[in-house]
Each structure stands twice: as structure tokens, then as C-alpha cells.
Amino acid sequence: MTETSDRGDFARFFATWIRHPLKLGAVAPSSPAYCRTMVEAAATGIEGPVLELGPGLGVVTRALLDKxxxxSRITSIEYEKSFADVLKTRFPTVNVVEGDGFDLDKTLGTAPKTRFAAILFAIPILNMAQAQRQALFTRYxxxxxxxxxxxxxxxxxxAPVKPVPGVFTVSSSPIVWSNIPPARVWIYSQDTGPRAAGAR
Ligand SMILES: C[S@@+](CC[C@H](N)C(=O)[O-])C[C@H]1O[C@@H](n2cnc3c(N)ncnc32)[C@H](O)[C@@H]1O
Incomplete structure (x- = not known):
């Protein structure tokens, strides 16, 4: 992206944040270094489709493609119509879906359920109780x-979502100081310990 379109995206993002602060959860798109950290931590190296939830104007989508x-592996679900329209134009070969990333069965359909190598999650969830967050991630x-x-x-x-024994563990990247505000990438991995389903 050029510096001009970066500024344009910043303005568009900020204007949308003023109208829907809770849905957006951030005043500006994530920084390139932060997006790279997110993509490096995602298990895209295993075969299979990749799901992006809350792509905004596509900074993480761009980092996935750059990696x-x-x-054709990427499905990006964005709730905000004006953002989804931009993404469809910007990434015509990515499967951009305008819809609710909290309800994958409704948005993607139930039969057959697609399973993903990696889910890259950027939807604000701070207004949810911890138990709701854990239930949501268990479904993911x-x-x-x-x-x-x-x-x-x-x-x-x-960690915004505490580990669920037998389902997932949590770790994090170092803080990325160039992001506004500085932030970490939280990494949720399958719990293969003794309480995991099928483990002995
Ligand atoms: C914090 S922004 C992140 C945008 C981008 N990934 C980035 O890092 O700059 C959150 C995004 O999630 C989207 N969003 C909010 N609720 C959503 C939902 N239920 N399903 C899908 N996207 C949602 C917002 O419209 C916004 O684009």
C-alpha cells in the first residue's frame, strides 16, 4: 500500500470508529509490524484453509498474502459493509464474506463444516464476560x-481469553511497540495434555 492510501485507510477507519467504537475496538488499523507478528504466529504452514475474523481494511490479509x-486459501469475514466492499475490490481472489464472525455456522453454513489451519481473530470481545469468550473460542x-x-x-x-483445559492453552508474542496502542499477539494452541479429548 502507498503512504497516500495508508492515510486514506486511517481516515476511513477513524471515521468508522467514531460511528461504531465498540464494533471497531481500535482507532487505527494495526501496524505492519504487528500484522507480520500475527501472521508469523498463525499456523498457516499446515495444509488447509485460513480464516480471518474482523479484517477491517485488510492489513492482516495483506500480511498473509505477503507471507x-x-x-484461494483465505476466507475473511467482516461485519461492516463498507469495509467488506473495500476488501472485495482490494482482494478479488480472497473469499471475502460480509457477515458475523461470531456465528460461523450461520455465516459459513453447517454442512460440511469447513475446518481451518489457522484462525486470525481481531473482533473486539472486551464487552463479553470471560465465560462467554471461552465458550466462543471453544467453538472456534x-x-x-x-x-x-x-x-x-x-x-x-x-490473555483476553483464559485457557480452557483440554481445549486450548495460551501464550503471547512480545509487545509490538510500533502499534497504536502497543499490543501483543495472543496465541491459542490446542491443549494436548492429559485432559484433552482422547488423551490417556
Ligand atoms: C480492531 S478492528 C481490526 C481490523 C484489522 N484486522 C486490523 O488489525 O487493523 C476490528 C474489526 O472487526 C470487525 N467486526 C466487529 N464485529 C464483527 C463481527 N461480529 N464479525 C466480523 N467482523 C466484526 C470491525 O468492523 C473491524 O473491522
Whole structure:
């Protein structure tokens, strides 16, 4: 992206934030370094489709493509129509879906349920209770392939979603100081410990 379109995206993002602060959850798109950190942490190296939730104007989508992830592998679900329209024009070979990333069965359909190598999650969830967040991520883990993971953009100093024993564990990247505000990538991995389903 050029500096001019970066500024244009910043203005568009900020204007949308003024109208829907809770839905957007950030005043500006994530920085390139932060997007790279997110993509490096995502399990895109295993075979299978990749799901992006809350792509905004596509900064993480761009980082996925820059890493060499084939556009045909990527599904990006964005709730805000004006953003989804931009994404469809900007990334014509990515599967951009305008819809609710919290309800994958409704947005993607139930039969057959697609399972993903990686889910890159950027939807604000701070207004949800912890138990709701854990239930949401447990549902996402049902959509992951073996070895797949979920990565989350968040500026909270502690894990926004606490581990669910037998389902997922949590770790994080170092803080990326160039982001506004500085933030970490939270990495949720399948729990293969003794409480995991099928483990002995
Ligand atoms: C914090 S912004 C992140 C945008 C971009 N990924 C970035 O890092 O700059 C959150 C995005 O999630 C979108 N969003 C909010 N609720 C959503 C939902 N239920 N389903 C899908 N996207 C949603 C917002 O419209 C916004 O684009």
C-alpha cells in the first residue's frame, strides 16, 4: 500500500470508529509490524484453509498474502459493509464474506463444516464476560484442523481469553511497540495434555 492510501485507510477507519467504537475496538488499523507478528504466529504452514475474523481494511490479509499464503486459501469475514466492499475490490481472489464472525455456522453454513489451519481473530470481545469468550473460542477450536491454532490481536496486558483445559492453552508474542496502542499477539494452541479429548 502507498503512504497516500495508508492515510486514506486511517481516515476511513477513524471515521468508522467514531460511528461504531465498540464494533471497531481500535482507532487505527494495526501496524505492519504487528500484522507480520500475527501472521508469523498463525499456523498457516499446515495444509488447509485460513480464516480471518474482523479484517477491517485488510492489513492482516495483506500480511498473509505477503507471507505467500495463497489467496484461494483465505476466507475473511467482516461485519461492516463498507469495509467488506473495500476488501472485495482490494482482494478479488480472497473469499471475502460480509457477515458475523461470531456465528460461523450461520455465516459459513453447517454442512460440511469447513475446518481451518489457522484462525486470525481481531473482533473486539472486551464487552463479553470471560465465560462467554471461552465458550466462543471453544467453538472456534471445533473448526480447527489438528495442529491448527487461533491468534488474536489485543492490547490487553493479560490473555483476553483464559485457557480452557483440554481445549486450548495460551501464550503471547512480545509487545509490538510500533502499534497504536502497543499490543501483543495472543496465541491459542490446542491443549494436548492429559485432559484433552482422547488423551490417556
Ligand atoms: C480492531 S478492528 C481490526 C481490523 C484489522 N484486522 C486490523 O488489525 O487493523 C476490528 C474489526 O472487526 C470487525 N467486526 C466487529 N464485529 C464483527 C463481527 N461480529 N464479525 C466480523 N467482523 C466484526 C470491525 O468492523 C473491524 O473491522
Amino acid at each position: 505467500g499464503v495463497e489467496p 477450536f471445533e473448526r480447527l484442523l489438528p495442529g491448527g491454532n487461533l491468534t488474536q490481536l489485543s492490547y490487553l496486558p493479560t
